[in-house]
Every structure is written in structure tokens, then in C-alpha cells.
Amino acid sequence: MNRIENSSRRSFLRQAFGAGAFVLGARILPTPAFAALETATFSPNVFVGIKSDGTVLIVAHRSEMGTSSRTMVPLILADEMEADWKRVKIEQAIGDEKYGDQNTDGSHSVRDFWSVMQECGASARQMLEQAAANQWKVPVSECKATLHQVVHTTSSKKLGFGELAAAAAKLPVPDKSKLVFKKKAEYRYIGKDIPVYDLADITHGKAVFGMDAKVDGMVYASIEHPPVFGGKVMSFDDKEALQVKGVSRTVEIPAFKPPHGFQPLGGVAVIADNTWAAFQSRKKLKITWDPGPNASYTSSEYKKQLQATARKPGTVVRNVGDVDKGFAGAAKTMEAEYYVPHLAHAPMEPMVTVADFRDGKCTLWAPTQNPQAVQDTVAAAVGIDKKNVICNVTLLGGGFGRKSKPDYCAEAAILSKQLGKPVKVVWTREDDIHFDYYHAVAALYMKAGVDQKGKPVAWLQRSVFPSIFSTFAPGVKAGSAAELGMGFTDTPYDIPNHRVENGEAVNHVRIGWLRSVANIYHAFAVCSFADELANAAGRDSKDYLLELIGPPRLVDLKAQGVDYPNMGPIEKYPVDAGRLRKVIELVAEKSGWGKRKLPKGHALGIAAHRSFLSYIATVVEVAVSPDGKISIPRVDTAVDAGMIVSPDRVRSQFEGAAVFGASLALMGEITATAGKIDQSNFNNYPVLRMSEAPLETHVYIVETDQPPAGVGEPGVPPFAPALCNAIFKATGKRIRELPIKGQKLV
Amino acid sequence: MITLKINGAQRQFDGDPDMPLLWYLRDVAGLTGSKFGCGIGQCGACTVHQDGVAIRSCVTPVRTAVGKEITTIEGLSGSGDHPLQKAWAALNVPQCGYCQVGQIMQAASLLKTKPKPTDKDIDDGMSGNICRCGTYQRIRAAIHMAAKEKA
Numbered sequence: 081m082n083r084i085e086n087s088s089r090r091s092f093l094r095q096a097f098g099a100g101a102f103v104l105g106a107r108i109l110p111t112p113a114f115a116a117l118e119t120a121t122f123s124p125n126v127f128v129g130i131k132s133d134g135t136v137l138i139v140a141h142r143s144e145m146g147t148s149s150r151t152m153v154p155l156i157l158a159d160e161m162e163a164d165w166k167r168v169k170i171e172q173a174i175g176d177e178k179y180g181d182q183n184t185d186g187s188h189s190v191r192d193f194w195s196v197m198q199e200c201g202a203s204a205r206q207m208l209e210q211a212a213a214n215q216w217k218v219p220v221s222e223c224k225a226t227l228h229q230v231v232h233t234t235s236s237k238k239l240g241f242g243e244l245a246a247a248a249a250k251l252p253v254p255d256k257s258k259l260v261f262k263k264k265a266e267y268r269y270i271g272k273d274i275p276v277y278d279l280a281d282i283t284h285g286k287a288v289f290g291m292d293a294k295v296d297g298m299v300y301a302s303i304e305h306p307p308v309f310g311g312k313v314m315s316f317d318d319k320e321a322l323q324v325k326g327v328s329r330t331v332e333i334p335a336f337k338p339p340h341g342f343q344p345l346g347g348v349a350v351i352a353d354n355t356w357a358a359f360q361s362r363k364k365l366k367i368t369w370d371p372g373p374n375a376s377y378t379s380s381e382y383k384k385q386l387q388a389t390a391r392k393p394g395t396v397v398r399n400v401g402d403v404d405k406g407f408a409g410a411a412k413t414m415e416a417e418y419y420v421p422h423l424a425h426a427p428m429e430p431m432v433t434v435a436d437f438r439d440g441k442c443t444l445w446a447p448t449q450n451p452q453a454v455q456d457t458v459a460a461a462v463g464i465d466k467k468n469v470i471c472n473v474t475l476l477g478g479g480f481g482r483k484s485k486p487d488y489c490a491e492a493a494i495l496s497k498q499l500g501k502p503v504k505v506v507w508t509r510e511d512d513i514h515f516d517y518y519h520a521v522a523a524l525y526m527k528a529g530v531d532q533k534g535k536p537v538a539w540l541q542r543s544v545f546p547s548i549f550s551t552f553a554p555g556v557k558a559g560s561a562a563e564l565g566m567g568f569t570d571t572p573y574d575i576p577n578h579r580v581e582n583g584e585a586v587n588h589v590r591i592g593w594l595r596s597v598a599n600i601y602h603a604f605a606v607c608s609f610a611d612e613l614a615n616a617a618g619r620d621s622k623d624y625l626l627e628l629i630g631p632p633r634l635v636d637l638k639a640q641g642v643d644y645p646n647m648g649p650i651e652k653y654p655v656d657a658g659r660l661r662k663v664i665e666l667v668a669e670k671s672g673w674g675k676r677k678l679p680k681g682h683a684l685g686i687a688a689h690r691s692f693l694s695y696i697a698t699v700v701e702v703a704v705s706p707d708g709k710i711s712i713p714r715v716d717t718a719v720d721a722g723m724i725v726s727p728d729r730v731r732s733q734f735e736g737a738a739v740f741g742a743s744l745a746l747m748g749e750i751t752a753t754a755g756k757i758d759q760s761n762f763n764n765y766p767v768l769r770m771s772e773a774p775l776e777t778h779v780y781i782v783e784t785d786q787p788p789a790g791v792g793e794p795g796v797p798p799f800a801p802a803l804c805n806a807i808f809k810a811t812g813k814r815i816r817e818l819p820i821k822g823q824k825l826v
Numbered sequence: 827m828i829t830l831k832i833n834g835a836q837r838q839f840d841g842d843p844d845m846p847l848l849w850y851l852r853d854v855a856g857l858t859g860s861k862f863g864c865g866i867g868q869c870g871a872c873t874v875h876q877d878g879v880a881i882r883s884c885v886t887p888v889r890t891a892v893g894k895e896i897t898t899i900e901g902l903s904g905s906g907d908h909p910l911q912k913a914w915a916a917l918n919v920p921q922c923g924y925c926q927v928g929q930i931m932q933a934a935s936l937l938k939t940k941p942k943p944t945d946k947d948i949d950d951g952m953s954g955n956i957c958r959c960g961t962y963q964r965i966r967a968a969i970h971m972a973a974k975e976k977a
Contacts, residue, residue, distance in 0.1 A: 146922030146959045275918055282923035283911045285859020285899035289924055292858040300853070325842055356849035357842070359865075428863050428871055428924040428958045477861065477924025478958050509864040728918055732961070736921055739960025762868040762956060771949040773962040 122245035124207055124253050126178055127200045128157055134228065134242025136163045140170050141179035142189040143449045144278070145427075145479035147733060147792040149189035151277040152725040156194055159269040160201025160262055163241070164228035170277050175451025175471035183450040185484050185593065186647065187692040187790025190725055194788050202259040204248075211247035212239050227268070264785075273728035278475065290447030290474045291506070293434040298502040301495050302358035303333065304365050305347040305515050308755035309589050310338070310372035316348050320364040326357030330365070331498055333491060340590060341552050342457040344491045345515060351499065355506050375755040377588035379422065379521070382752075386523035386585060387417060390544045394581035395558065398569045398642045406538025406577030410529025414616060416609055418526070419817040420601040422750035423519035424765055425594050429477020430512040435492035436502035441468040442493045447476040449484035461490040462497045469493075480595040480740075485517050510760045517592025518750055520545040520563075522601035526609040529577075534617020535627065538577040541609075543568050543602060546587035557584035559598075561643040567602030567691060567797060569642045572657040573610075574630025578640075589752065595740060599691040599797035604818065607687035607801035612814065621805060622668050622686050629688075632658025646693070652787055653693045663697040663718040663782065664688045670780050671699040671716035681705060682713065685806025687798035692790025695720040695782075698738075698798040700774075702806035708825040712742060712774040712803070720782035722789040731779040734795040738777045741799025743768035747821045828892050832857070833901025843889035847881075848872040850888045851898060859899035859927050863956070870955030873928040873935075874898045880935035882954075899927040902934060909975045910934055913968040921959035929955050933969050942973055 120129025120137055129137045138157055144150035150170065158168050173179055181192065205225045212230035213220040222233050229240045264271075281287040306312060312335040321330060328351050335346035348365055352358035407413055433446040435458075442462055448454050451471040459466035476483055492505040507515075522545035529538035547563060550556040559582045561569075569580050594600075614624035635655040637644040646653060664686070668674070673684060681704050688697035701714040715738045724730050747766045751758045759765035804815040811825050827840045832855060839850060846865075851857045851874070860883055863871030867882040874883045875897040902908050910930050913919075920926045929952070936943060936951035943951065948966050957965065 144922075146920075148921075273918070275915065276920070278923065279915055279918070279920065282920045282926055283914045283930065284906050285927045287923055288858075289861070291862060291924075292852075294856075294858075354841070354845070354849060354853040355862075356845045356853070426958060428869065428922065428956065429861070430863075475924075476922060478922045480958070506862075509866075509869075732918065732921060732964070735963055736960035739957075739962060743960075761866055762864050763866065767956055767958060768960070768962075769953045769956060770962040770965065771953040773960065775945070775963075777963055 122249040124204050125200050127197070128161065128204055130241050130245040132242050132245055134167055134240050136168045136241065137171050138168055139173045141173040141182050143184040143473050143476055143479070145184065145449060145476035145483065147189070148276045148726065148729040149184060151274070152729060153189055153193050153197060155269050155274060155725060156197035157201040159267055160198045161205045162225040162227060165269055165274060167228055172473050174473065175455045177452060182452050183484055184479070185449050185481055187792045187794065188647070191648065191693065191722070191788040191790065198261055199256060199259060202261055203253050206254050206259065207248045207251045208241055208244045210251055211244040215239065215247060270725050271727065273726055287475050289429055289477045290432045290445065291429050291477065293445035293474055293504070295434055295436055295445070295502040298434060298504050299328065299499065300352050300355045300358045301349045301503050301505045302355070302362045302508070303347050303349045303491060303505065304362050304367060305345045305511065306335070306369055306372070307514070308371040308375050310374050312346060312370040312372060313348060314368040314370050316368065317366040321350055321361040324352070324357055324361035324364065326354055327352045327361040331495055333494055339552055339554050342453060342486050342490065344461065344487050344494065349495055351495070351503070358506070359508060371755060374588040377755045378753050379751040382588070383419065383521070383523070386521065386544045387419070389583035389585065390417065390523040390525040390542050392583065394542050394544070394583035396579060397564050397582050398578065398580035398637070398640050400575065400640050401577035403538045403540050403577045403579040407529040410537050411532045413527060413529045414613065415525070415527045416612055416816060418524040418605040418608060420522050420604055421818065422521045422589070423594055423744055423748045424513050424516045424750050424759070425480040425482035426512060426765065426767055427476070427478025427480055427482055430509055431488035431507040432505065433489045433492040434502060434504045435489070435496040437462060437493060437496040440464060441470065442496065443470040443472070444489055444492065445472045445474055446486070446489045447474050447483055448486055448489060449476065449479045450486065453484065454486040454489045457486045457490045458493040462493050481593040482516060485592055509762065513759050513761060513765050514757045517551065517590040519594035519600065520548065520591050520598070524601060524605035526605055528609070528613055530613065530617065534613065534619060536575050536613065539573065539575045540579050540581070541568065541606065542581040542583060544583035544585050545598070545601065546585040546591050548591050548593055550587035551591050557586055558582060562645050563598040565644050565646065566598035567606060567689060568598070570637060570644060570655055570690070571606055572635045572655055572660055572690065573628045588755070596691060596793040596796035599689065600744065600800070603687065603689040603797035604800045607689060607798060608804055608816070611685070611801070611805040611808065615808065620674065622664060622673055625686065625688060626661055626664060629657050629661055632661055647790065648693055653789065655690065659695040659720050660688055660690055663695045663720050666780055666782065667697040667699050667716050667718035670718065670778065673699060679703070681810060683806050683809035685802045685804065685809060687802035687805060689794070689798040691794040691797055694722070694789040694791065694794040696794050696798050698802045700799065700802040700806045702803060702810055704807065704810045704825055706826065710746065710807070710820065710825070715774045715777040716780070717777065717795060718780045718782065720784060720786070721791050721794070722784060722786040724781065724788065724791065727781055730781055730791050733791050734779040735777045737795025738774050738799055739768050741796045742772070742774060742803065745800035745803050745818055745820055746772065747819050749819050828889060830888065830891055830896060831894070832896045833898060839888060844887045846884050847874065847886040847888050847891050847896065848883035851883060857898050857900050861924055861927060863925065869925070870932055871925050871928040873931040873955065875931060875935060878935070878938060880932045899931060902931065908934065909972040910937070910968065913971040913975070916971065917964050917968045919961050919964040919968050921961055925955060925957045929957065929965055933965070933972070936969070937973060937976065941976060943969060
């Protein structure tokens with residue numbers, strides 16, 4: 081019996097996902113998730129099934145890279161269904177569009193799937209209750225699902241979920257309008273601190289990451305990529321490389337055809353019977369490269385170009401009042417320029433994938449944030465229909481946006497097809513740093529005209545950066561509405577004359593999204609400049625910031641000419657100045673802003689930023705030693721992310737964001753010379769270590785019934801400006817360029 | 827042919843004696859708990875014990891491990907509940923989890939020499955282990971917790 085395709089289920093899913101998002105009849109067998117649901121006695125939708133022994137199977141269709149979505153999204157379903165979490169087994173979904181969006185980035189796993197999970201859980205619960213009512217011949221109103229069983233409320237009769245599964249499977253799925261959801265007070269798991277599903281496996285070394293995937297008969301590949309983006313192999317000599325013990329052959333991977341997108345970079349692969357042999361052999365390849373069109377790219381020169389562009393008028397992307405008139409009438413004007421370099425993601429697990437191409441199908445085991453993009457990319461790379469690409473998703477050893485770009489998966493597929501056996505492609509850390517999709521470098525220009533009291537009457541801001549979209553389409557030079565909408569066109573400051581501009585930039589490397597994306601450089605400029613104005617006015621930074629934001633209100637960006645995509649429906653997630661004010665007030669109170677006694681050389685800085693629909697305010701305490709060494713004794717962060725599933729996991733994301741933010745602010749920098757990336761590993765692309773990390777990060781979560789918003793990313797943007805604002809207070813030195821490393825503070 | 831002692835068991839290896847212990851463990855012995863992160867001893871994801879002391883297996887040729895007792899996460903505790911593993915779970919330390927085996931192995935080595943570590947001891951002992959997710963605060967707390975339990 082094929083329950084997954086029963087008609088009532090289809091209509092349920094159509095309601096849950098919206099028409100068109102669910103593909104009827106698309107089946108790929110065998111797969112772990114499907115196999116599990118196939119054996120389930122009762123599976124009212126693609127996300128949940130119950131076996132006759134009572135085991136509840138819930139499909140995790142989002143990837144797990146440390147944000148806990150593999151646990152917390154299924155947990156919503158389990159709670160609504162009244163399942164006993166101890167009897168729930170999570171099955172990781174393969175890539176399949178029937179699950180809806182599987183791209184685990186943009187901090188949207190919980191916010192976009194909360195209601196779907198709720199609907200799935202409530203449907204299952206109500207069908208189980210109905211099955212019990214039918215069996216007992218009592219009204220369903222007397223049957224209540226409670227912790228994995230249905231009880232008859234007026235007698236002592238009980239039936240377990242497993243006992244009811246077969247009967248429930250024969251019932252129609254209730255219409256969405258008939259679903260009754262649990263009240264907040266009835267939640268069993270939501271709002272409690274349930275540990276992540278894989279915790280014990282992780283601490284015992286049993287968790288399976290992409291690096292740990294293994295298939296019988298598998299060979300290992302390491303690939304020498306063109307050192308300059310867009311370069312090509314002219315010729316190569318593999319004589320010495322083939323002499324390394326364990327190496328069987330080499331394979332040339334062709335260069336990509338622009339635009340690049342997620343295609344492999346090309347190069348020469350060495351095939352061996354272990355990873356080490358492949359690494360060693362690769363060093364002995366003699367390759368002559370055509371460096372291609374980007375060999376002239378040198379980041380120090382490029383920086384000057386971006387800065388020059390930022391000083392000139394650009395395309396207006398938001399306008400309020402008349403900024404030029406405002407400047408003319410101001411008591412004083414101030415200007416400042418900011419700069420943030422390219423950054424690399426550097427997840428702890430380098431890119432890796434196992435692919436097995438046989439009989440016209442390609443099966444992969446990949447640490448990917450986006451298994452559907454793996455399907456598309458692999459299908460195009462090896463010339464098969466994407467339905468024949470089966471992407472198993474392993475745990476990810478970090479992602480931060482890098483692993484939604486499946487170039488490395490396509491490499492494994494191409495090699496497996498050519499060799500006729502399973503291939504594991506393993507990138508070195510050097511490959512990872514040299515061939516990332518870098519976070520965009522940005523130059524920003526800010527100008528304000530202030531009145532006698534130092535309050536802005538006119539404000540101009542310009543942002544210049546190579547767009548992410550240049551990686552995907554030819555000739556893109558302007559910033560997209562999406563990138564500009566990340567902390568630049570959407571600032572909630574209450575200024576009578578306000579203009580936002582964007583300047584053009586030609587791209588020379590692969591640009592991609594990195595945890596919190598364009599918010600990083602935009603928040604750095606905007607929140608630093610606000611603090612510069614506060615200090616120039618001789619005002620308290622927090623009080624000034626609140627005045628700048630103005631009264632609680634919804635900011636109507638459309639009325640100000642902004643093409644603003646938001647990250648969700650604007651009616652559901654408006655730009656709410658009141659919520660931003662509230663987190664500032666909360667963090668100020670909790671951090672002891674203006675009250676806390678600080679040792680000599682210590683100071684506090686504050687920044688507040690809305691991103692991924694969440695409102696964050698961060699206070700950083702910095703300590704600057706007499707010889708200019710920085711440490712971070714304490715961080716306080718207030719978070720309004722709407723409704724949340726797990727307070728502990730939300731705290732952990734903001735603790736992590738403080739480290740990620742400190743890392744990029746203090747030491748993050750990718751540079752290029754003649755098209756080649758200068759950094760290669762953690763020795764020259766340092767990331768924050770324990771001795772450099774904030775000693776304590778306190779996270780305060782606003783309790784609210786607002787719809788769920790983002791958690792994984794929004795902690796990052798306010799960190800760098802809060803830190804730099806603190807450094808200014810401690811030293812009088814204003815940091816306008818990141819990273820801080822190498823700048824003299826005292 | 828060389829003989830290695832891994833988690834108490836003798837193993838023969840006739841491959842390249844210069845192969846780093848990490849790749850022997852992962853690709854040959856099938857012990858994948860120890861992770862590859864950098865290959866140059868900079869990140870600590872590959873940390874195992876050699877005669878009870880933390881080493882970076884990615885830069886340790888297998889030939890140098892002959893005659894030594896190698897312990898990996900798979901052999902850290904017979905019952906699988908080393909005080910550090912318990913503390914890690916109690917404080918929900920991991921995020922992605924990839925570096926955590928190396929962190930635990932490094933911390934286990936630290937506690938042998940510093941049973942009651944100060945924050946400074948932990949900084950000194952753990953700063954060779956990178957966690958890109960940024961779980962340092964909880965790692966520190968878990969080490970303190972495990973030290974208390976051991977005492």
C-alpha cells in the first residue's frame with residue numbers, strides 16, 4: 081500500500097506547502113527516509129510515520145550543520161502530535177522537492193517550517209484520536225492523545241500509537257480547517273531544552289559526517305584546481321604523480337563554462353586507494369595553466385577602486401526628503417569610510433563527497449546544506465535527469481553557507497562516472513581557503529549632517545561590493561535588492577533626509593553568501609557611524625542610538641522607494657523599530673550599561689541590528705592592555721527572534737555568533753595577488769581560538785508570541801561594530817577597516 | 827610491515843610508513859572518530875593520545891607510533907562515559923560536532939597533567955583546538971565540570 085501518495089495526503093500537503101511545491105508521484109527508491117516510511121504502518125504525510133511497534137519516524141528534511149535544525153524542526157511535529165520524544169527516530173531526508181525547500185541557509189528552518197510541522201503533527205494526532213474513537217465507539221471528543229497513547233477521558237481505556245497505527249492509516253487526513261493545535265501552555269518539548277538528537281554520537285566519535293562516509297570499492301580523489309578563478313589546464317605531466325604508491329591514475333576535469341554557478345572549477349584529479357596517497361601524488365603533478373581573465377586581480381588595487389567608487393554618487397536605492405538640502409542646512413557634517421575585506425567560510429570539515437555513479441544513476445553521500453542543488457548540479461555535470469541523482473545528506477562539519485554550493489559534489493559525480501566506481505573527493509584545507517565562494521569585500525561611505533545638538537538632519541550612505549549574483553550571471557555589477565536589503569536599505573533610523581546609494585563593482589573571484597551575508601559590512605558601517613555621531617555629540621551611545629531609531633513604529637520602506645525583499649512576508653514580519661528599541665533597552669539593563677564598574681583599559685560598546693527578521697542588540701566589553709593587546713572579557717546579547725523552539729540552542733547560536741563575529745573582526749582577511757588567493761590554511765587565515773574568544777557571553781531571549789524568525793545568523797552582524805565601538809571608548813582609536821589585527825591601538 | 831597498538835589492540839600495516847597516523851586510522855583502520863581539519867597540526871580535530879599524551883595525528887607519521895600506545899576517541903573509555911563525555915552532554919557543548927572529538931581528547935590529556943585546571947590552564951591547553959562554531963565557553967565549563975567530578 082502506497083500511503084505517501086494517497087489523495088487525502090496530497091491535498092493536505094498541498095495546503096501545507098502551497099500548490100505546486102509538492103510534486104506528485106516523484107519517488108526515488110530505495111532511500112533511507114523512504115525505506116523507513118515504507119515500513120511504517122501509518123504515515124499520513126511525507127514527514128511522519130508510525131510503525132506498529134509504536135516507533136514514530138520523523139523525517140528531518142533540513143541539513144544539520146550545528147544549528148540543531150535536524151532536531152528542532154522534527155521536535156515541533158513530535159510535540160504537536162503528542163509523541164514521546166524517546167520513541168521518535170529521526171530519518172534524514174534525501175534531496176527531493178516533495179519536501180519543499182531544503183536549502184538550509186538564510187536562518188529559515190524553524191520560521192518557514194514551524195506551521196508545516198505543526199499541521200503534520202496535529203493531523204497525525206487527530207487521526208489517531210479518531211481511530212481510537214472508532215474502535216471504542218465513543219465520540220472523538222472523549223479521546224485525547226497524550227504522550228504516545230490515546231486515552232478515553234471518561235473511562236480508563238488506553239491505546240498506544242503503535243496499536244492505533246493500522247486503523248489510523250485507513251482514515252482520511254483531516255482538512256486543515258479542522259485541525260486543532262496545542263496551546264503554548266500544553267507544549268511538552270517546545271520551550272524546553274531538549275538535547276540534540278546526535279549528541280551522544282558526536283561525543284563518542286560515532287557521528288557520520290561527510291568525511292566519514294564510506295562505500296565498498298571506493299577510491300579516493302584529490303584535485304588540483306586552477307590557481308586563478310576561471311583558469312584552465314593547458315597541459316599536464318603526471319609521470320611522477322603516478323609513481324606514488326597507491327595511486328592508480330589521473331583524470332582531467334574540464335573547466336566550467338561561464339557563468340560559474342555551482343559548476344566544478346576544473347583541474348586534474350589524482351585517484352588513489354587512500355586519501356594520503358592522493359594528497360602526496362597531487363603535489364607531483366606538473367600542470368601548465370592558462371590563468372584566464374582574472375589573473376590581473378590584486379585585492380590591494382581592487383580595494384582602492386571600491387573606495388573611489390564609494391566616494392562618488394551611485395544609484396539611489398532609498399530616498400527620504402532631500403539629503404543635499406539637509407546637508408546645506410546642517411550645523412556640522414561628518415564623513416567616514418569603512419572597509420571589510422573578503423572572508424572565507426572555513427568550516428572545520430573541508431569539502432568532501434562520496435559519489436557512486438552506476439546504471440545511469442548517481443548516488444551521493446554529501447555534507448550539503450542544499451541536497452536539491454546537489455541534484456541539479458550533478459544532473460547537469462553528468463548528463464542525467466535530476467530524478468536519478470540520489471543525494472544522501474550526512475552531518476555537516478560546519479557549513480556557514482559554503483556547503484550550499486555543491487561544486488565539490490559534482491566533482492565526485494564526474495569522477496565516479498568516468499572511473500565506473502565510487503569515488504570520495506576530499507579537499508585539503510588549502511583547497512578550501514583557495515577555492516571558497518568568498519564573502520564579498522565592501523567599501524562603504526557615510527555622511528551625516530547634524531543639528532546643534534548633534535542629531536542627524538541628513539544622512540547619506542553608500543555601499544560598494546561585488547555582488548553574489550555575479551557568480552551566477554554574466555555582467556552583474558550592481559548590488560542586488562537582496563544584498564542591499566541586508567542592513568542597508570532597511571535601517572530603521574528616523575532621519576528626515578536620508579539617501580542610500582549603491583556603486584558598481586566588477587567581480588574577479590567566486591562570491592557567495594557567508595553566515596549573515598551583506599549584513600556583516602552593512603552593520604559594521606551603519607552601527608559604527610551611529611556611534612561616531614554619538615561620541616561627536618558627547619552623548620551616551622545607547623541613548624543616542626535610541627533617539628536615532630526614534631519612536632516605536634513600523635517602518636514603511638516601500639513608501640521610501642525601497643525595493644525590499646525582506647526575508648519573509650512584510651505583513652507578517654514588518655520592520656519594527658519598537659522591537660529593536662526593546663532589545664537595546666534589555667541588553668543595556670542586563671549588561672549594566674552606564675552602571676557597571678570597569679577596570680582600567682576596559683570599556684563597553686553597543687550595536688543593534690535587525691537581520692533575518694530578528695532583532696539583536698549586543699554589548700561587548702573590551703579590554704585593551706597598555707601594549708595594545710585586545711581581549712574580550714564579556715559579551716551581552718539580547719535577542720528577539722520571535723517564538724523559539726529551544727532556548728538552549730538559541731543561546732548556543734548567539735554564543736557561537738560572538739565567536740564568529742570576533743573572529744572576522746579581529747583577524748578575518750582574504751587577499752589576492754595576481755588572481756591567486758594569498759592565504760591557505762589556519763596558519764595564515766587564522767580563526768578565533770579559545771584564548772582569544774569572549775570569556776563569557778550572556779544571551780537574553782525576549783519572550784514573545786511574534787512569529788518565529790532567524791537564529792543562526794543574526795548574532796553575527798552587530799558584533800564587530802559593538803567591539804569597535806568599545807575599542808573607541810577604551811582607546812580613542814576608531815576602527816574603520818577590518819580586520820583589527822595589525823592596527824595600532826595605543 | 828609495522829605493528830601498531832591502537833586502543834589496546836595490535837594491528838599490522840604494510841603501507842607507506844610516512845603516512846600520517848590520522849589517515850591510517852581513518853582510511854585503513856576504519857576508525858573515523860578522529861577528524862581531518864587542516865593537515866598541518868593547526869586545528870586539533872585529529873587529536874589522539876600517544877602514551878596518554880595528546881598529539882596531532884595528521885602530522886605524526888605512523889612509523890613514529892611504533893611501540894607506542896595510541897588511544898583514539900573510540901578507546902577513550904570502555905563504558906563510553908568518560909567524565910568529559912558526560913560533562914559535554916550535560917552542558918550541550920557541541921554545535922556541528924566535527925571538532926568535538928579532538929577537543930575531548932585534548933581535554934582528557936590536559937586533565938591528566940592538570941586535574942584542577944584554572945581558566946589560564948584551559949586556555950593554554952586548549953588553544954591548539956579550533957571550534958569554528960564557537961563553543962569555547964561551553965568547552966571551558968565542561969572541562970571544569972569534569973575536573974570537579976573526577977576530584
